[in-house]
Amino acid sequence: MTVAEAIVNDDIGIDKRRELYRSQLEIRLFEKRAYDLFLQNLVKGTSHLSLGQEAIAAGFAGAMKKGDLSFCTYRGHAHTLARGVAMEKVLGELMQRDNGLMRGKGGSMHLTSAEHGVMGSYAIIGAHLPIACGAAWRAQYLGQDDVTVCFFGDGTTNIGAFHEAVNFAKVWELPVVFVCENNLYMEYTPIGDVTAVEHPAADRAAAYGLERIIVDGNDADAVYRIAQTAFAKARAGQGPSLIECMTYRHSGHSRADPGAYRPKGELEKWLQHDPIKLYRKRLGEFGVAEAEIAAIDTAVAKQVDEATEACKAAGLPPESILCTDVYADGGWAWRN
């Protein structure tokens, strides 16, 4: 296929392609920076990187409309950024500064930006799957046509809440899309060691009357296309989907995990199939000039630098917010 042919037959469109590339790169450079800042003790607590998994966040977010909702896990930087939340706000939260998304009260595992439809990051495995059902139920009940997307890992498929939620979603035919990011590992344990089937999500789909779907989670186009299909189904009132995206995290599970549990050569193999490398090449195939790509690279790097500087300059959350927003009246009074 020549570039010209490729462009003519492109179901995705060159603008969306630029967007998908940029989105992945934003996540990549942001997270690399987060890691550096972690080593400098400027990112506090814990942080869970999605290096290598960017195509999933970018592909799904690229297919979402304004008003669509996303629910993710502690490994949620990517999904938060992909929906358009400002880097500074996300990094501020990781650095536990007053400019953070939740002013440091939530921390990196609970990134939330309701105005962007980022309905929270949940740090207890499995909980957000039923919660996502509820958000989708609201849409169905009120006759709204938004879709709820719920991201989680391979390891999450073995906890009870997964099972309850997927069955529930199917029985009520809810407009929710469950996305399993199969990066082959729980924290340090290979998913295959603790799962009765090879594909922890897809091989369970039939148990909920759902189609078996596996996609290359490192190919943003594949992800984007499957997202569109699933969203169309959901919006048409045809119920939930369960999608397993095959991917790999380049980094450790969290913080300074060196990933010693990986077999030799595994990471290297996956680095060959790096989503950003792949997509950069793809852009070329669709006629985007190297200079144009390089300009995106530069712009994103600058964006990350600016966010970093802003966060370094930001203050700490003030003591005055410590006891606010426990209850809806803004306060925390449990007694009169």
Place this chain on the structure above:
Amino acid sequence: MTVAEAIVNDDIGIDKRRELYRSQLEIRLFEKRAYDLFLQNLVKGTSHLSLGQEAIAAGFAGAMKKGDLSFCTYRGHAHTLARGVAMEKVLGELMQRDNGLMRGKGGSMHLTSAEHGVMGSYAIIGAHLPIACGAAWRAQYLGQDDVTVCFFGDGTTNIGAFHEAVNFAKVWELPVVFVCENNLYMEYTPIGDVTAVEHPAADRAAAYGLERIIVDGNDADAVYRIAQTAFAKARAGQGPSLIECMTYRHSGHSRADPGAYRPKGELEKWLQHDPIKLYRKRLGEFGVAEAEIAAIDTAVAKQVDEATEACKAAGLPPESILCTDVYADGGWAWRN
């Protein structure tokens, strides 16, 4: 097939057949009595009858050896009796008398007779599936060849613990057999209304790398045969099984539930396929004389009457046991 041919080809054997019949009848007559006593306010609290489901308890217990363990639910009279626990002990517990299996401390939902391998009846849906895994793990760990059998209802397949347990059992290849008694209903809600697949257990087996098994749960022979197969597999170290037995409860869910939620004619249809009627006929086909069957009927009726009288005569549990056996030293002291 003539009677003579039937006997020659009988893989089950006439003694076992007599035992299976008697076991089913014991459960049937016992539970009818329990219901009468409930209406007289002599059975206290609640009670959950298995009328119509007897073949499952009898068939599995018939295939179990001494040392095999069974775990069941609040609907556990049948499984307790089938393992040879004395009627008086079970009825005494239902009547909350001092002669009961647990001297009235547990009640009808928690029937336990450790010496018979009846490892408890569990009243919170799903909990005993993981517990059964643990019992099977012990056998595997110690190199003992007993099998753990875990009974539960169709509705139980939608709770998280079901999912966790079956996956866990398969990953560890535990000698446990999960038996779903699909009686088509939760308490009052048809299982089909709340389940994404037609067969709540069997259609999920593949999600745990297990074979899809459905049997006629009203035919004690079919149940007995599948039990033998599953037990042999477990004893051979080939891991767990998940078996769905199709059945129907003639009675309401519990206590005085009139079963108003059943569609017209459904009960009548199932009464045509009554396990005891079926098995009585089967005995005849295998050459057991009507008079011999009648003698069993009389003996069991007498057994029930005797148990009833014994329980009516039994005293109430004494206040002295109220605070015993909270801790292993026999006492309840939470402080010094």
Place this chain on the structure above:
Amino acid sequence: MAELSYREAVARGIAQEMERDERVVFLGEDVAKAGGVFKATVGLYDRFGPKRVRDTPISEQAILGAAMGAAMTGLRPIAEIMFSDFLAVCYDFIANEFPKVRYMTNGQLGCPLVVRTGNGAGSRFGAQHSQSVENWSMMIPGLKVVAPSSPADVVGLLAAAVRDPNPVIFYEHKSLYAVKGEVPDGEILDTLGTAKILRPGRDATIVALALMVPRALEAAEILARDHGIDCEVIDVRSLVPLDTQTILGSIVKTGRLFTVEENPRLLGWGAEIASIAADETFYDLDGPIVRITTPHIPLPAADNLEDIVLPTPARIVEKIVRAMN
């Protein structure tokens, strides 16, 4: 004014709120077509239809999770957990999700929902179906916790719970479902966080909740009649927010505090009230604070044992008489 049972009051309260606000939806196991295992929601399905009153699978996590997701995005769900003991199978939502989402998101998201649940002993159901577990939610920051003792309170507090923008755990006592009481006509709306002095008294304060309220009242009558001890009886009604003004005010007046708790001893709600009183009214107290509770054991099934194990009017009387002498 109509006489309603506590059970009927539940349905009336839910109906009142569903009528008022389209956003109110109701889900749980066997709650819709069958009207609930305690028959406390009979009629709602017929009246409000299958879209608003929904039967669920046996999936307590899905029930509470769905309620939360709906609440976060604009509905006002009421979820039923059949027996309060089963809160244990979905406790992550009670302890970690509902109460923390507002705080963690710095107020971006809220969780306005009600979990109704059948609580308490007296039905001879044994250790896994009879517990009083208000403390399971009282100890979690971010929840509100209510436990009414009368049909009128059921309607008014349930309405207040539904309208409250916070997650509210609403404990209905199974042994009160059949109890009747006068309930005013028309809309009823009570206030969370308000205790009620049901019997004024000078000599001692008895604080009670749910099924223990009628027992405390009965004990107070006996104490007055047979022992000349005039007790003030307070129905706490709402554990969070806790009406410490009413409770401490009473202690200041009477000088003595007794709690009557159905829960097993350790960390029952009375422990918190006792600890507040021992701090803030120490110099007003004329004698020890005594907690009258179920012993710290699982509950037995047998009727005669269950009858002994919960605080009875006789036990309350005996403990108070002994402490006051």
Place this chain on the structure above:
Amino acid sequence: MAELSYREAVARGIAQEMERDERVVFLGEDVAKAGGVFKATVGLYDRFGPKRVRDTPISEQAILGAAMGAAMTGLRPIAEIMFSDFLAVCYDFIANEFPKVRYMTNGQLGCPLVVRTGNGAGSRFGAQHSQSVENWSMMIPGLKVVAPSSPADVVGLLAAAVRDPNPVIFYEHKSLYAVKGEVPDGEILDTLGTAKILRPGRDATIVALALMVPRALEAAEILARDHGIDCEVIDVRSLVPLDTQTILGSIVKTGRLFTVEENPRLLGWGAEIASIAADETFYDLDGPIVRITTPHIPLPAADNLEDIVLPTPARIVEKIVRAMN
């Protein structure tokens, strides 16, 4: 005598018991090959092999259920729940299964197991990974509950927990894992249900647990030095059984009680101790019982906020000075 970290003491305690008794097995998420997320179980897999030290799926209910089934039938399992907050996803086993099986079966079956879990704040992990939830198990009849504050106590109490024929919930404090202390050589076996007076004093009793123990000790030094207040500091160590003799004995001596609790206020363990003291030592008390706790809020992630929110030596000093004047 060796200097061990609290984290190393965990592995040592488990190893000691696995060495002694073949029936002791250990399971949890990432505990075997990887040695646990807190690296508290490093080396056990290599030493005892894959049959006794087992990685599990992310299935907390299966973990605790399997431990229970094994315990009921003859093994002595130790199960890890990685963060104590996650007890909420398997709470049915903690609240309804482990503690009730012996009672419900009239003693036919028991549940001798240990659940170890990482508890407490200080790691800037936010509201769902930092809670102090000893009360989640303390309030359940039938459990034993332990929370050590030093490496030596970790080994001895863990050994006692493994040998105890009851279900024991063993809270390890995440912020203590790196703390070092002297641990005697050879087998160590401590006794559950014994509190320890770590600092004798005459003027007031401070009762503390886990991470609050070193803080209480530090506060006591300041109080003695700067304010002339001589505090007795008691490390509760075991919440169930509760060593009321030691605690009440101290109150009788000093006349004042302060609790230092990491948990949010409502129904922290201090509430129970306060309520016992307000009943049984009322006439020995010279002033109000004061509980020093984390405010009743979810925990913030930010380091500066987290540092303010838990009781600090300074806050303990301030509260005690104010109360003693």
